[in-house]
Amino acid sequence: MNVELTDEQKMIQAVARDFAEKEVRxxxxxxxxxxxxxxxxxxxxxxxxxxxxxxxxxxxxxxxDTVGYAVALEEVSRACASHGAIMSVNNSLYCDPIAKFGxxxxxxxxxxxxxxxxxxxxxxLTEPEAGSDATNQxxxxxxxxxxxxxxxxxxxxxNGREAAAALVFAQxxxxxxxxxxxxxxxxxxxxGFTVVKTEDKLGIRASDTAEFLFEGCRVPASARLGEEGQxxxxxxxxxxxxxxxxxxQAVGIAAAAYEAAxxxxxxxxxxxxxxxxxxxxxxxxxxxxxxxxAARLLTLRAASLKDGAEPFGPQAxxxxxxxxxxxxxxxxxxxxxxxxxxxxxxxxxERHFRDAKITQIYEGTSQIQKLVIAxxxxxGAAAGS
Amino acid sequence: xxxxxxxxxxxxTATQVKIGPDGKAIDTAGITWIVSPYDEYAxxxxxxxxxxxxxxxxxxxxxxxxxxxxxxxxxxxxxADRAIHLNDPAWERADTLMTARALAAAIKQEAxxxxxxxxxxxxxxxxxxxxxxxxLLGWPCAxxxxxxxxxxxxxAIRVGRQVEGGLELFDLPLPAxxxxxxxxxxxxxxxxxxxxxxxKKEIKDVKAADLGLTAEAPALSVIKLETLPxxxxxxxxxxxxxxxxxxxxxxxxxxxxxx
Ligand SMILES: Cc1cc2nc3c(=O)[nH]c(=O)nc-3n(C[C@H](O)[C@H](O)[C@H](O)COP(=O)(O)OP(=O)(O)OC[C@H]3O[C@@H](n4cnc5c(N)ncnc54)[C@H](O)[C@@H]3O)c2cc1C
Numbered sequence: 001m002n003v004e005l006t007d008e009q010k011m012i013q014a015v016a017r018d019f020a021e022k023e024v025r026x027x028x029x030x031x032x033x034x035x036x037x038x039x040x041x042x043x044x045x046x047x048x049x050x051x052x053x054x055x056x057x058x059x060x061x062x063x064x065d066t067v068g069y070a071v072a073l074e075e076v077s078r079a080c081a082s083h084g085a086i087m088s089v090n091n092s093l094y095c096d097p098i099a100k101f102g103x104x105x106x107x108x109x110x111x112x113x114x115x116x117x118x119x120x121x122x123x124x125l126t127e128p129e130a131g132s133d134a135t136n137q138x139x140x141x142x143x144x145x146x147x148x149x150x151x152x153x154x155x156x157x158x159n160g161r162e163a164a165a166a167l168v169f170a171q172x173x174x175x176x177x178x179x180x181x182x183x184x185x186x187x188x189x190x191x192g193f194t195v196v197k198t199e200d201k202l203g204i205r206a207s208d209t210a211e212f213l214f215e216g217c218r219v220p221a222s223a224r225l226g227e228e229g230q231x232x233x234x235x236x237x238x239x240x241x242x243x244x245x246x247x248x249q250a251v252g253i254a255a256a257a258y259e260a261a262x263x264x265x266x267x268x269x270x271x272x273x274x275x276x277x278x279x280x281x282x283x284x285x286x287x288x289x290x291x292x293x294a295a296r297l298l299t300l301r302a303a304s305l306k307d308g309a310e311p312f313g314p315q316a317x318x319x320x321x322x323x324x325x326x327x328x329x330x331x332x333x334x335x336x337x338x339x340x341x342x343x344x345x346x347x348x349x350e351r352h353f354r355d356a357k358i359t360q361i362y363e364g365t366s367q368i369q370k371l372v373i374a375x376x377x378x379x380g381a382a383a384g385s
Numbered sequence: 386x387x388x389x390x391x392x393x394x395x396x397x398t399a400t401q402v403k404i405g406p407d408g409k410a411i412d413t414a415g416i417t418w419i420v421s422p423y424d425e426y427a428x429x430x431x432x433x434x435x436x437x438x439x440x441x442x443x444x445x446x447x448x449x450x451x452x453x454x455x456x457x458x459x460x461x462x463x464x465a466d467r468a469i470h471l472n473d474p475a476w477e478r479a480d481t482l483m484t485a486r487a488l489a490a491a492i493k494q495e496a497x498x499x500x501x502x503x504x505x506x507x508x509x510x511x512x513x514x515x516x517x518x519x520x521l522l523g524w525p526c527a528x529x530x531x532x533x534x535x536x537x538x539x540x541a542i543r544v545g546r547q548v549e550g551g552l553e554l555f556d557l558p559l560p561a562x563x564x565x566x567x568x569x570x571x572x573x574x575x576x577x578x579x580x581x582x583x584x585k586k587e588i589k590d591v592k593a594a595d596l597g598l599t600a601e602a603p604a605l606s607v608i609k610l611e612t613l614p615x616x617x618x619x620x621x622x623x624x625x626x627x628x629x630x631x632x633x634x635x636x637x638x639x640x641x642x643x644x
Contacts, residue, residue: 007455011462011580019574049577062577072577 002304003297009068012053016072019048020079028080031206032351037162038206042086046117050076051090055099059107060116066241066303070248074296077252081355082206084252088245089158090114093363094121094167097238098185101226110165110185119164124154124212125235131156132368134169135178135232139214141170146221148172148184150192150214158362160210161195164188167238168212169231181231185223192217203354240313241306242363243320247299250320250327250359251292257327257334257352258288264338275337284333291330295323314376321369324359331356386441386539387497388431390465391488391515392424394449394456395508409607420456423503425463426565429572431501432464434535442466444495448476448487454588461583462575468588469495475593480605485517490596492522498539502564504529519562527555529566535559 005013024041031038045051053069055061062068069091077084098111098121113119130136139152150170157166165187173180186193197211226234262285265276275281298319305312331353335342342349360366396402397417405412420428428445435441445460447453448471457468471487479487492500500519505512512528519526531552532545544563546553557563575583593600622629622636637643 007458008580008584011459011575011583012577014459015574015577015580047576048574053577057578057581063581064577068577 012068013071016075020076024083025079035205037208051117052095052115055095055115060112066306070299070303073245073248074252077249078256081253082204084249085204085207090121092242092245093123093238096241097234101234120159120162122157122159122163122166124157124166124168126156137171137181139170141172147218150217152214154212157210161198161208169235172228178232179229182228183225183231183234185225186219203358239363240316243316244302246359246363247319247323250323251296253352253356254292254327254330257331257349260349261334261337288330291326295326298322317369317372321366327356327359388443388499389497390428390431390445390501392445392447393421393506394418394453395421395506404610421503421506423565425572426569427501427503428460429570457588458583461586462580467586470588471591473592475600478603480603481511481513482604485514489518489521498559500562504564504566515564524560524562525557526562528564530563531566531568
C-alpha cells in the first residue's frame with residue numbers, strides 16, 4: 001500500500017494550505033461570530049478549483065481525485081470548518097452524484113457552472129421526520145404529464161439559502177418505500193420553491209443551514225436525476241463519498257485545535273515551568289497527535305479506495321466515525337490544555353470545539369455509522385478483510 | 386513574445402537551517418523546498434506580460450539537482466508553458482559565475498525577448514546571477530524593478546525602480562534582463578486545474594555538453610559555515626509604568642547605547 005501523496009496531491013495540499021492560511025483563517029473568527037456566509041472566499045475557492053476537485057475538466061471541475069479532495073478539505077477546515085462544510089457539500093453531495101448520474105444536458109446545466117464555482121449547489125434529503133431514517137420521506141413528487149409536482153418540507157440544508165440549485169429527494173411512489181424515492185434538480189426561483197428559514201447554530205456558524213418549502217412546485221420530467229425510484233441509491237452513494245469529506249473536515253478541525261494546544265503548552269507557565277513539561281499535559285498532546293494521524297490515514301485510505309473504483313462505503317463510514325469522535329475528543333482536550341482561556345472566545349480553540357460537534361451528526365450520526373459498519377461486517381461481505 | 390524566467394529552488398523560509406557534517410554546506414535532510422519568492426514575482430510578471438499581449442510563451446528555467454523538478458512543476462502549475470532543467474553533476478558545486486554561464490548559454494539557445502530573474506535567491510542572498518547573465522550576454526539590465534510595461538511592438542521595456550524618495554524609470558531595448566523586487570505584483574496561486582495539467586507540460590533536461598560548456602572549477606569556494614550565536618534573552622523591566630519608562634530610556638542610552 002502506498003501512503004505517499006503524488007506530486008499533484010502535494011501541490012493541491014500546498015495551495016489549499018496557503019490559501020486557507022492567508023485568506024480564510026483571518027476571517028474565521030468574525031464570520032463565526034456574525035454567522036455570516038463568506039461569499040468572497042467561497043468565490044475564490046471556486047476560482048482555485050476547490051469546489052469541484054474530482055469532477056472532470058470537461059464538466060468545469062479540476063480533474064483531480066478523492067485523495068486530492070480530502071487533503072484540500074482538511075487544509076481548508078483547519079482554517080475554518082464552515083468553509084469546509086460549504087466546500088464538502090458542493091463537491092461530494094451535489095457535484096459528485098450529478099457527474100455520476102446526470103444526462104449530458106443535466107451536466108451542462110447543473111454541473112459545469114457548479115463545479116467551476118460560479119454557482120453553489122446543495123443536497124436536500126433531511127425532513128422533520130426523516131433524519132437518520134432517511135427513507136421515511138414525506139415530500140411527494142407527483143407525476144403530471146411531462147412534469148412532476150413537489151410538495152413537502154425539507155430541513156437542515158447546508159448551503160440552502162446561497163445555492164442556485166438543489167438536489168432534492170422525494171417520494172414518487174410511496175407504496176414502494178425506499179424504492180419509491182426519486183431525485184430532482186430544482187433551480188432557485190422555480191415557483192412553489194421557497195427558503196423559509198435559516199438556522200442559528202452551535203458550530204459551523206458561517207455555513208448556511210436552511211429550510212425549504214415546496215408547495216405545488218412544478219419541475220419538468222427532465223429535472224429528474226437518474227431513474228424513477230433510483231433516488232435513495234443516489235443519495236446513499238453521494239453520502240458514502242461525503243463521509244470521506246466529513247472525516248477530512250474533522251481531521252482539519254482537530255489539527256487546528258491540537259496546533260493551538262501545542263503552541264500554548266510551550267508558552268503558558270505554571271509552577272515555574274511551561275505547562276508542556278507537566279506529564280499529564282504531555283499525555284494529552286501525545287494522544288491528540290496520535291489520534292489525528294490515525295484518523296487522517298483512515299480518511300486517505302477510504303479516499304484511495306474510492307479513486308481505485310473499489311468498494312469504499314464501510315471504510316468511509318469507519319473514517320467518518322473515527323475522525324469525528326476523535327475531533328470531539330481532541331478539541332475537548334485542546335480546550336483543557338488552555339484551561340480557563342480555552343473557554344474564552346478570544347482563544348480559537350473554543351470555536352474548534354463547537355465546530356467539531358457537527359461532524360458526529362451530519363451525513364449519518366456516529367450511531368448510524370456503527371450501524372452501517374456492523375451491517376457490513378455481518379453481511380459476510382467483509383469476510384477475510 | 387518569448388519570456389524566460391530563471392527560478393531557483395530554495396529551502397522554505399520556515400526551515401530551521403542546520404549545518405552539514407563538512408561544515409561547508411547546510412544539511413538538506415528534511416527540508417521543504419520552494420521556489421524563491423522573488424523568482425515567483427518574476428514568473429508572475431512574465432505570465433502577466435503574456436496575458437496582456439494575448440500571445441507569447443513563458444518558459445521557466447532552473448539549475449540544480451533532480452529535486453528541482455518539483456519547483457519547475459509548480460511554475461508549470463502556475464501557468465508557465467514549459468520548463469528547462471539544467472541538471473548535470475558538472476554543476477553540483479556551481480558558484481554564481483558558473484550558474485550565470487550556464488543560464489546565459491541556455492538563454493542564448495532559446496533567444497527570448499526578455500529574461501526575468503528574482504532580485505536575489507533567499508538562500509545565499511548573493512543577488513549577482515541576473516546581472517552576471519546580462520553581462521555575459523551583453524544585454525541591458527535593470528535590477529529590483531517595481532513596475533514594467535513592454536511596448537506594443539515588443540521592442541522595448543520600461544521599468545520602474547524604487548530609489549530613495551521616488552521611482553526611477555528606464556527604457557531598455559529588448560532583449561534585456563530585469564530582476565523583480567517585492568511589490569512588483571502579487572503572485573497567483575496555481576489553480577487545481579493548473580496543477581493537474583502541469584504533468585502534461587514539457588520539462589526538458591539539459592546537460593552542460595548540450596550548451597557547449599566544459600567542466601570548470603568554481604571560482605568561489607565556501608570556507609566555513611557558522612551558526613549565529615544564540616540570541617541573549619530579552620529583559621523585562623518591572624515596576625510602575627513611569628519608573629519602567631525611565632529605566633528603559635536609561636538602559637537604551639547607557640547599556641545598549643542605542644539612543
Ligand atoms: C448543521 C447541519 C447541516 C446539515 N446539512 C444537511 C444537508 O446539507 N442535507 C441534508 O439532507 N441533511 C443535512 N443535515 C441533517 C443531518 O444529516 C441529520 O440531522 C442527521 O442525519 C440526524 O438526523 P436527525 O437530526 O433527524 O436525528 P434523529 O434521526 O432523530 O436521531 C436522534 C438520535 O437518535 C439516534 N438514532 C436514530 N436512529 C438510530 C438507530 N437506528 N440506532 C441508534 N441510534 C439511532 C441518532 O444517532 C441520534 O443520536 C444537517 C444537519 C445539521 C445539524
